[in-house]
Structures are given as structure tokens and as C-alpha cells.
Amino acid sequence: MKKNTWFTFLLLLTYSSVMAQTTKKDIQDQFKNKSLAEARAYLEKQNGKIEKLIKLSSVSLKITPGDVDLKDVRTTEKFDNSPKEQIEKKFQKTLDRLYFSPRVVYPNxxxxxxxxxxxLMYSVSNYDDYKFPEPILKLKKVFYQDGKTGTFSKELHGRNQETIDEIKGVKWIDSVELEASYHYPEAMPVITLSPERPLYQFAAGKIHLISVSDGKAVFKISPEVKEKILKVEGINNAGKAVEQYGSSSSNNSSNFSVEFLSQYYEAGKSTIEKIDKSAYKDVDELIEDLYAKIPKEDKKKPENLVNATYNFRGNITQVNLFLKPEKSAVGSYTFVLKNTIKNAEGYGVAYNKKNLAGILDKDGKWVVQPTFEELSYYKGDYFMGEVADDGYRSILWLDKINQKLVPFRYHFYRNEPILDKYYAIEDGINGPKGLVEIKTNKVVIEATLDNISEQGNFIVLRDRSDVNTIVNIDLKKVLTVEGHNYKINGDFIFLSKPYTSKEKFADYSVLSNTDDIYNAEGKKINKDDYVIETFDYFGIDGLLLVKNKLGKKLFINTKGDVVIDGSKYRNVEPFSCGLAAVKNAEGNWGYINTKNVLVIPFMYNEAKNFSKISAMVRTDNGYQLIDHKNKVIKKFDDGFRSYSVKKDADNLTYSNYNGKTYNSKGEIHKDDR
Structure with a gap:
């Protein structure tokens, strides 16, 4: 044993779990060559330290949560001690949300x-507690925009300030295939304790359940064992897990009893008093007396256990303690990420080592030399440069033939292209509008207009007098209309006009407007004055529901010809996905096809429009979804407060009074509660 003072040796013992012997030689070595006065000063100093240690040993350090209202019982899902599937799902969800935006720094x-x-690790609760090796992400493949593929086995670090995930070459990347490998625990041991079975003994220690009452479980646990506990779960008398809301713990500050430390203190105090009375003739006599006074055994040595309390939101009858797994298995997940950086069809922004930007072609050759301090892709063949005098970034057009960036004097009115051929531009901020051809950068309509918009398959040019010139993709005029009394759908323009005839229109005593219909050539196709059903248009069936002067509901085709006379029905709804709901004289609904054949009989109290999957109908027994052959897909117990009526929809949604919204397959689309 290394030579120490007897107190220093004692201090070591107070933090040790094993009692050791203090020999007379230890004390002799400490007081060697000291006078009685020096020995007294030393003993005085050490007794002060022992006194502080006694006070510390008399208290426990703890953090205690407040009491909980046991009337507010909260149960939760039972803990999964085989969390492989949970970890895999969480990791895969997090990995699928990643994105990458490659930055070319020539030549890599x-x-x-x-x-x-x-x-990634934080996405799984308590994953850190397993102390597994960190997950590893590797690059496996790179899919280039030219159709070629590169194979790799390179570890990636992502957002790491010390490491750059760099690969050789400057070919434009379409996507990358990555592989993540990670550890997950094998099944974790679980110990179940209750008042009937309160003790579990390990080779390294024990867990002892002292009491279970008032939503609290009190334990005494060996420190080595407590370090192995991952999760404590309370179970009530119904066998359900009760939500935990806090815990507390306390530790003995010393491995020795207060009585044992006090004997050391009194031995030192008595020795000091005898020095003051000159009771020792020399230090050797002091050593003999001191050794005789110090205790040789701690008969009340406290057991080295942690006091632990776990609180739950409700009374419990047993406790499950899950231990940290000692072994793990390795899982992996392979996935593909798409490049989020867009470029101008094989041309993109790249940087040199001085962080100056230029443009590279698909072969990695400089088309525009890197001389720009600020350059980024915008859209089409347009790029954004440095901030101009108006406070906005300048716009540059890539002249691929002459391999240079040309300044563009206009701003863009909207980001999205118009009919995939033009961009709307404006002269200055909120200035007059015009059109530029995307492919050539040619201004095809000067910036003199108040507004330009894409509607259906047309472009609407509005001047400052609120006159709208409707043109086709070749900018050929189709129709001119004033104001906003029109709507466009696909290749057809519906123009509302005043109805000036004095005769009564159908069942209306006064009618202010009817609708004319014009095709893509600007030709009027309706042969009579019609009122068009609200929100209806020529859909995939090419039929439009109208009402004529006599009040008859008719279906006309895209040439304006009447193909179905709906007047024989009591009521008619527009066509959607091949069928139209019709009502007979008795008040029952069925469905006709585009040849006016009744394909679903009159058997429903209500009938909604079809999607490509189904339609909602109501019988005396409630609502149900039917397919195009009248087969029931799903029945519902409750009614519906709202529903979709979109024509020719792939899918529709229906909001039930039970708080759930269903889709056309009868599946729960979302829960509104």
C-alpha cells in the first residue's frame, strides 16, 4: 500500500465499497520527523475535514417530483422490449426525409x-441509452443525368464541419443510392416485481421493491444494477401500463457509518487535548495512543444501495424494469435521394477554388468562366446574378450558342411558365406586363399590358381598359371580351351575356344573363340561348348540361348538338366519369351513361356524382359507396356533413358526422376530431 496519512487513507475508504485496515506503520510514516506541535497542527486540520465529512454523511442528495392527482389516471402503450421494428421505422422515416443538393467545386x-x-439517433427515443456504435451512412451508387451510373463504397458524414462528402468529377448528378447501417438491441431482459415478489438478486447486486402505494414505487437498488435499468413501467390491476411522470433518487454520501467516522474524530480530538496537556513525551507515544483509539471495524457500515422512487399517474400493482441490452444486431436500409438542385438542361452553376461561380455543361466543361461572385440557377435558361440598383438580383439569360450570359432587362411576373412556352415579364417592379419566349429569350409581346394569365388552353391579355384579348398558344387572337363576365375551361370559353328578350326564359320570370360557348377557333357553338349548370364544363365525357328557354335540361356535345334530352327526367345532374345521376317521377335516383341508357336503376333517395372509383348514394338504411356496376363498396352508420363534388375526379372525400373523412374507396382519409 502506498504511504498515506491515516486520514487520507480513511478518505479513500469513504469512497470505496471495501473496508481496509489502517496499520500502525501507516501512522508512523505520516508523523515521521514531526514535532508534537507539528503533529497537533496536522491533527487539527484533519479533524476539521472529518467533521465536514460526518455532516455530509448524515444527509442524502435527492431530486423529488411533486405528488400527482391519482384521480387523473393516464394509461399508455406498454413498453416494447424488442424494438427492432420501431427503430427501423423511425430510422427509415428520418432517412427518407433527407435531401441532397450537390455543389460542384471544380474539379470535384x-x-x-x-x-x-x-x-438520426435522436429520432428514436432513448436510443442513446443503448450506447451502441453510431450509425454509418455509405454512398453506394451515383446516377448521372447522362444515364450512366457510378459505383462507390464511401462513408458519408453529411453536415460535418470537418469532413466534406466529396467525389471526383463534375458530371451532373440525378440521384444517389445510399445505405445506412445501424445497431438495434436484441430482446431486453425484463424483471417484474410486486409486493408478493419484491426482490431480484444479481451477481453484482440486487433490486428490492420496498413499497407500492399512491402511485409510487419505492426501491433500494445496488448502484451497479441501477446503471443497467433502461425503463421502469408501472402496471395497474387491469394489466395496463400507467404513464410515468417523474422519479427521484438518493445516495449515501459515504460507505461508512456516522458512528465509525465519529470514532475517528474523537480519537483525533482526544490526541490534540493530550498534546495541549503535555501528556506525551514524544511523537512515538502519540502514535501508540492514537492507534489504540481509532476504530478497527465499522460494525454499522451502511449497505451501498440507491434509494429510488418512481411516480405514476395512477395506482399500480406491479412494476416492470427493463434492463439495457448487452448485445445488438446490425440492420441496414438502402434508399435513393433525388437531386434538389435544378439546372438548365445540362448546364449548371459550379465554383472554382476561389469560390467564384461560372457555368459548366454536361461534359464538365466551362461554358461561362467562373468570374461571378454571386450566381444561381433561376428557371429555364435564366440565372440570377448579383443584386442590382433596384435592390433585386439581376437576371441573366444563358446564350448556349455563343456560350455567354446575357443581361435581361425585365423582371419576371410569375415563376411558372405559361403554356410551357412563355414567361410573363414586367418592366420594373409592378410595371406593365409582357411575354418572352422561353426558348429564344425573344420578347414576343411588349410590356404594355395590365395583366397576363394562363386560363385553360389560352392566354388572356388584359389591357388598362379592362379589355381581355384571349389568344392561343401561337398568340393568335381567339376572342375579345370586356370585363370579367367569362370563364375558360380547357378549349372552351363561356361568355355570359345580358338576356334582352322580353319573353320569359323557362321558369324564370326575369333572367339577366345567358351563356354563349366558344371553341378554340373562337367559333360560337351553341345554337340556342342556354343557362349552363353552375361549375359544369365539357369533361372527359365531352358533354355539358344546359337549360334552354323551355326549361328543358339537355346535354350538348362539343359541337353544340343536343345528344341527350333530359326533360323526361324529374331532375338531372352533370356527367362525371361516364355517368350522370337522374331522378324519376317517383323521386328515386339512378344513373345513365353517355348513350342515355339507365345503367343503375332508380333505387336511391340521393345520388352524388361519380369519381373514377365510386359514388355516394343514400337508401332508406343510410349512406353507402357504390362502384360503376352498382356494387356496394362500403356502408356507413352515420350521415355526412359535407362531400366533394369535383367532376371527373380520381378520388373524392366525404366528411362523416362521426368526425372521420373517407375517400372513394371507403378508407379513412383523415380524422377531424
Whole structure:
């Protein structure tokens, strides 16, 4: 044993779990060559430290949560001690949300993946507690925009300030295939304790359930065992897990009893008093007396256990303690990420080592030399440069033939293209509007208009007098209308006009407007004055529901010809996905096809429009979804407060009074509660 003072040796013992012997030689070595006065000063100093240690040993350090209202019982899902599937789902969900935006720094490419190993680990609750090796992300394949594929086995670090995920080459990347490997625990041991079975003994210690009452479970646990506990779960008398809301713990501050430490203190105090009375003739006599006074055994040595209390939101009858897994297995997940950076069809922004930007072609050759401090892709063949005098970034057009960026004097009115051929532009901020051809950068309509918009398959040019010139994709005029008394759908323009005839129109005593219909050539196709059903248009069936002067509901085709006379029905609804709901004289609904054949009989109290999957109908027994052959897909117990009526929809939604919204397959689309 290394030579120490007897107190220093004692201090070591107070933090040890094993009692050791203090020999007379230890004390002799400490007081060697000291005078009685020096021995007294030393003993005085050490007794002060022992006194503080006694006070510390008399208290426990703890953090205690407040009491909970046991009337507010909250149960929760039972803990899964085989969380492989849970970990895999969480990791895969997090990995699927990653994105990458490669940044070319000539002559290499930084993948710039939004990956963080810590974020991945944090996506699984308590994953850190397993102390597994960190997950590893590897690059497996790179899919280039020219159709070629590169194979790799390179570890990636993502958002790491010290490491750049760089690969050789500057070919434009379409997507990357990545593989994440990670550890997950094998089934975790679980210990179940209750008042009937309160003790579990380990080789390294024990867990002892002292009491279970008032939503609290009190334990005494060996420190080595407590470190192995991952989760404590309370179970009530119904066998359900009760939500935990807090815990507390306390530790003995010393491995020795207060009585044992006090004997050491009194031995030192008595020795000091005898020095003051000159009772020792020399230090050797002091050593003999001191050794005789110090205790040789701690008969009340406290058991080295942690006091632990776990609180639950409700009374419990047993406790499950899950231990940290000692073994793990390795899982992996392979997935593909698409490049989020757009470029101008094989041309993209790249940087040199001085961080100056230029443009590379698909072969990695500089088309525009890297001389720009600020350059980014905008849209089409347009790029954005430095901030101009008006406070907005300048716009540059890539002249691919002459391999240069040409300044563009206009701003863009909207980001999306018009009919995939033009961009709307404006002269200055909120200035007059015009059109530029995307492919050639040619201004085809000067910026003199008040507004330009894409509607259906047309472009509407509105001047400052509120006159709308409707043109086709070749900018040929189709129709001119004033104001906003029109709507466009696909290749057809519906123009509302005043009805000036003095004769009564159908069942209306006064009618202010009817609708004329014009095709893509600007030709009027309706042969009579009609009122068009609200929100209806020529859909995939090419039929439109109208009402004529006599009040008859008719279906006309895209040439304006009447193909179905709906007047024989009591009521008619527009066509949608091949069928139209019709009502007979008795008040029952069925469905006709585009040849006016009744294909679903008159058997329903209500009938909604069809999607490509089904329609909602009501019988005396409630609502149900039927398919195009009148087969029931799903029945509902409750009614509906709202529903979709979109024509020719792939899917429709229906909001039930029970708080759930269903789709056309009868599946729950969302829960509104």
C-alpha cells in the first residue's frame, strides 16, 4: 500500500465499497520527523475535514417530483422490449426525409447531404441509452443525368464541419443510392416485481421493491444494477401500463457509518487535548495512543444501495424494469435521394477554388468562366446574378450558342411558365406586363399590358381598359371580351351575356344573363340561348348540361348538338366519369351513361356524382359507396356533413358526422376530431 496519512487513507475508504485496515506503520510514516506541535497542527486540520465529512454523511442528495392527482389516471402503450421494428421505422422515416443538393467545386463535387448522425439517433427515443456504435451512412451508387451510373463504397458524414462528402468529377448528378447501417438491441431482459415478489438478486447486486402505494414505487437498488435499468413501467390491476411522470433518487454520501467516522474524530480530538496537556513525551507515544483509539471495524457500515422512487399517474400493482441490452444486431436500409438542385438542361452553376461561380455543361466543361461572385440557377435558361440598383438580383439569360450570359432587362411576373412556352415579364417592379419566349429569350409581346394569365388552353391579355384579348398558344387572337363576365375551361370559353328578350326564359320570370360557348377557333357553338349548370364544363365525357328557354335540361356535345334530352327526367345532374345521376317521377335516383341508357336503376333517395372509383348514394338504411356496376363498396352508420363534388375526379372525400373523412374507396382519409 502506498504511504498515506491515516486520514487520507480513511478518505479513500469513504469512497470505496471495501473496508481496509489502517496499520500502525501507516501512522508512523505520516508523523515521521514531526514535532508534537507539528503533529497537533496536522491533527487539527484533519479533524476539521472529518467533521465536514460526518455532516455530509448524515444527509442524502435527492431530486423529488411533486405528488400527482391519482384521480387523473393516464394509461399508455406498454413498453416494447424488442424494438427492432420501431427503430427501423423511425430510422427509415428520418432517412427518407433527407435531401441532397450537390455543389460542384471544380474539379470535384460535394454531395452536400442533409444528414446528421445525431439527428438520426435522436429520432428514436432513448436510443442513446443503448450506447451502441453510431450509425454509418455509405454512398453506394451515383446516377448521372447522362444515364450512366457510378459505383462507390464511401462513408458519408453529411453536415460535418470537418469532413466534406466529396467525389471526383463534375458530371451532373440525378440521384444517389445510399445505405445506412445501424445497431438495434436484441430482446431486453425484463424483471417484474410486486409486493408478493419484491426482490431480484444479481451477481453484482440486487433490486428490492420496498413499497407500492399512491402511485409510487419505492426501491433500494445496488448502484451497479441501477446503471443497467433502461425503463421502469408501472402496471395497474387491469394489466395496463400507467404513464410515468417523474422519479427521484438518493445516495449515501459515504460507505461508512456516522458512528465509525465519529470514532475517528474523537480519537483525533482526544490526541490534540493530550498534546495541549503535555501528556506525551514524544511523537512515538502519540502514535501508540492514537492507534489504540481509532476504530478497527465499522460494525454499522451502511449497505451501498440507491434509494429510488418512481411516480405514476395512477395506482399500480406491479412494476416492470427493463434492463439495457448487452448485445445488438446490425440492420441496414438502402434508399435513393433525388437531386434538389435544378439546372438548365445540362448546364449548371459550379465554383472554382476561389469560390467564384461560372457555368459548366454536361461534359464538365466551362461554358461561362467562373468570374461571378454571386450566381444561381433561376428557371429555364435564366440565372440570377448579383443584386442590382433596384435592390433585386439581376437576371441573366444563358446564350448556349455563343456560350455567354446575357443581361435581361425585365423582371419576371410569375415563376411558372405559361403554356410551357412563355414567361410573363414586367418592366420594373409592378410595371406593365409582357411575354418572352422561353426558348429564344425573344420578347414576343411588349410590356404594355395590365395583366397576363394562363386560363385553360389560352392566354388572356388584359389591357388598362379592362379589355381581355384571349389568344392561343401561337398568340393568335381567339376572342375579345370586356370585363370579367367569362370563364375558360380547357378549349372552351363561356361568355355570359345580358338576356334582352322580353319573353320569359323557362321558369324564370326575369333572367339577366345567358351563356354563349366558344371553341378554340373562337367559333360560337351553341345554337340556342342556354343557362349552363353552375361549375359544369365539357369533361372527359365531352358533354355539358344546359337549360334552354323551355326549361328543358339537355346535354350538348362539343359541337353544340343536343345528344341527350333530359326533360323526361324529374331532375338531372352533370356527367362525371361516364355517368350522370337522374331522378324519376317517383323521386328515386339512378344513373345513365353517355348513350342515355339507365345503367343503375332508380333505387336511391340521393345520388352524388361519380369519381373514377365510386359514388355516394343514400337508401332508406343510410349512406353507402357504390362502384360503376352498382356494387356496394362500403356502408356507413352515420350521415355526412359535407362531400366533394369535383367532376371527373380520381378520388373524392366525404366528411362523416362521426368526425372521420373517407375517400372513394371507403378508407379513412383523415380524422377531424
Amino acid at each position: 463535387t460535394d454531395l452536400n447531404i442533409s444528414y446528421s448522425v445525431r439527428s
